[in-house]
Amino acid sequence: MSTAIALPVLTGHGSLEQYIHTVNNIPMLTLEEEQDLAVRQIDGDLEAAKKLILSHLRVVVSIARGYDGYGLNQADLIQEGNIGLMKAVKRFQPTRGVRLFSFAVHWIKAEIHEFILRNWRLVRVATTKPQRKLFFNLRSMRKSMSSLSDKEAQAIADDLGVKLSEVLEMEQRMTGKDVTLLAENDDEDSFAPIDWLADSHTEPTQVLARQAYYDLQTNGLHTALAKLDDRSRHIVESRWLADDGGLTLHELAGQYGVSAERIRQIEAKAMQKLRGFLSAPEV
DSSP states (O other): OTTTOOOOOOOSGGGHHHHHHHHHTSOOOOHHHHHHHHHHHHTTOHHHHHHHHHTTHHHHHHHHHTTGGGOOOHHHHHHHHHHHHHHHHHHOOGGGSOOHHHHHHHHHHHHHHHHHHHHOGGGTTOOSHHHHHHHHHHHHHOSSSSOOOHHHHHHHHHHHTOOHHHHHHHHHHHHOOOOOOSOSSOOTTOOOGGGTOOOOTTSHHHHHHHHHHHHHHHHHHHHHHHTSOHHHHHHHHHHHSOTTOOOOHHHHHHHHTSOHHHHHHHHHHHHHHHHHHHHSOOO
């Protein structure tokens, strides 16, 4: 379905507001219209499927905005949510007595959650289902902006089925703040962390070791990238190695004339190959 249906173009930061304006002006469907289109799309009517998707794109935007705090590209979050919406439309059964809106929320959030977990470095700890639930619910379960008390942390751990230590560690990762190393004034009597932190970075053996490690990683990455086909290498470099923040899935989809889901599949396969190349011992 995703390869045959053309959606409003979401090409990057500059067009995001225009995209949102466009999808918000697409009228929602009545119950009767929705049921009729759902029956038709089950029979293979792509035009009916397209109308169902278009009328719910605003739902994806609304849900994606709830994940602004994770530091990821909003356009990518929306695109991932759109993929979830397409999956929901494909599986929607109007005879169950549930509106498409309610049915699609799960699929939209599932795709966005997977995207965040794949790309946000701070949540590599969230590898199990309970830990993922903790990651996405901890903020809403906090009763205040202050640190969790032992009682509150234990209650959250019991409710989500995780260890108390996991709750405390996740809270620390999500609420930790930077500490100023330098003193706030030039007073001779002032004391700041920079005054008691030892500087081991300029020690000669450490410098040589870091340079050797950097050269190994850099050369290894270039060698691994060279083993990919041209399209896969360009997608990985455009997404993760560009100085300007990289291209979105939809931007690359436009370049290659395929769906964003297809670009995501190529990217995932390429990253898997890179990990294999980098972990393989030198011959």
